Amino acid sequence: MLAAARTITGCPISTPRHAVRAEAGVVPMAARRDALAARLLAKAHSLPPEDPLHAVAEAAPVPRLKSVTGWRDRGRAVWDRAGVELPVEARLATRPPPWTATENVTIRLDIGPLPIGATASMRRSAAEASLGALPQCATWAWTDGSATGGVMNGGAGVLIEHPDGTTEALREAAGKICSSYRAEMVALKTAVRHLLEHPPLEQDIIICSDSQASLATLRGGPAAQTSPLGAAIWEHMAALVSDGDRRIHLQWVPSHCELEGNEWVDAIAKEAAALPQQGVPVDVRTVYRAASRMARKEAISNWPDGWYRRLMDGHLPAPLPSTTPREVAVDVHQLRAGHWSGSAQYLHRIGRNPGRDCAQCNSLTCRAAGCRCCGEEEADTPEYILLRCPALMRLRLRHLGNIHPSEEEVRGSGVVAALGAAARYLQSREAT
Structure with missing residues (x-):
């Protein structure tokens, strides 16, 4: 799944996993498991009482292995965290016949x-x-x-x-x-x-x-x-x-x-x-959606501290428009995820941008990591490009009305794409 998320986003292997998954719109397996267990438990309770699966859902046997939980126990735990309570709406046994009068x-x-x-x-x-x-x-x-x-x-x-x-x-x-x-x-x-x-x-x-x-x-x-x-x-x-x-x-x-x-x-x-x-009563669809929301919130709350957590502030990125060119989409994902292939600092860290005195290092104060857009010595990390680079000051003012925006203002795909494209242009031979 992680490899597929990297393929979708174009993020390099060094990108934090939680950022890659979020940018790709891929739900962690644990979140998916919890949502499906909650839905299966709701479906079982929606069946008639005489149905064997309904009886299994209501049973409470002593577990043989404490470290192993099945869909029933997992679903109940998810229900408790999501605030779901019985009863569950009975499933539709028979639909109205197609010859039901509808003329009036x-x-x-x-x-x-x-x-x-x-x-x-x-x-x-x-x-x-x-x-x-x-x-x-x-x-x-x-x-x-x-x-x-x-x-x-x-x-x-x-x-x-x-x-x-x-x-x-x-x-x-x-x-x-x-x-x-x-x-x-x-x-x-x-x-x-x-x-x-x-x-x-x-x-x-x-x-x-x-x-x-x-x-x-x-x-x-x-x-x-x-x-x-x-x-x-x-x-x-x-x-x-x-x-x-x-x-x-x-x-x-x-x-x-x-x-x-x-x-x-x-x-x-x-x-x-x-x-x-x-x-x-609550219906099965509502239970599933409540469990999915809860699982997503828990996954977001477990993001480690860092650039992506500060930038997104508990929000998942909106999907990019289907008409977005691939190279633009990759820049958006990489800039937000914090590992951008257009960054001199990132390229120096992986040995693709050696300096006169340093072939490769991870220091943000190294001269080889300085921003190539504005010529300043500060490392051109995605945070610097999106929030502080003087060369992109005019573009930020035009798009956001502010030369010193907050993380919330620059998390949108359109703003990130514009700043990334401008940074690419300033590094190109065309600009020089």
Whole structure:
């Protein structure tokens, strides 16, 4: 795996392992193992109680070897560290049949054409025009999901507006470990379940949601659902329109544009997130993602002190655009990882840049390690090139508005690529 990471990044063998893996986007094997063990344990708990694998997951035999742990014990340890608790949502046993009636259910994921960078007022105007084209004498339901940081304390909010002006606010907890997407799906399920239990007199039901992902999942149809939430939503909607007279319109609306119904239900969802979360089931996908996040955080926290830890400050680098030339990508990875092939100091350290008085050494004060861009005696380490080299002062000012930037300001791929290319040019014959 490490050899593959070096091939991906172009980093030399002397580059610290943690930096090479991070630049290549390769998860350490230990982190991958923990995430998979947590997922397998969740899958086992999602099976019916009579399933043998479910029984194995719940068992607690005395281990024969203390130094050996299996997927069950490893998964439980990961659950404890990630804050995952039982129960786990039961897996979807059967999907709604493909012949489920869908003619009276319409799902729309847009509000018409919008220019790039449309302002909040433009989005609100387009949404109001789109909603105005829907039947007005209808029961309106606004749904929204909330999750702290998009990963925990999920809450589902629903606002139902009746034609006579009365309103109902529904709140439901979505889980201690919860994604924003799952909270949105719980909100949609809560809305259609309530409407099924209290059928409105109006023929038209309009459900507005600002989650395109949730509506896109439902638009695949009943037979395409892979989660119990999606299947339940379609079953409820099919029951609502089973008489053939009622119609359901699911409409996407933009968020954060002061659309009255959406702003109101957003506040309801945040209130729902504060409800007790005990006993709310968590799904297998959320468990896997929570375990993966926790494993990544632990791997980052174990980075040794040094240039890469200071530069990235607990962040993983974003993937480079696919159109980035190979030589540019290699310079970006090497500069951030701290071992740059364009550095006189690095080349002198490996014996490729001998000086008059010193053929090879690792000293940063050696004259042969001086920066070839600015002519100063300070070694041209990646830290010096990115943060302090006077020859690149103008470029840093143009890109960052500051000639003395912080590590946080220069960690981005675009800035590193520009500074690396400028340093390469200043060392070339063209510049001289």
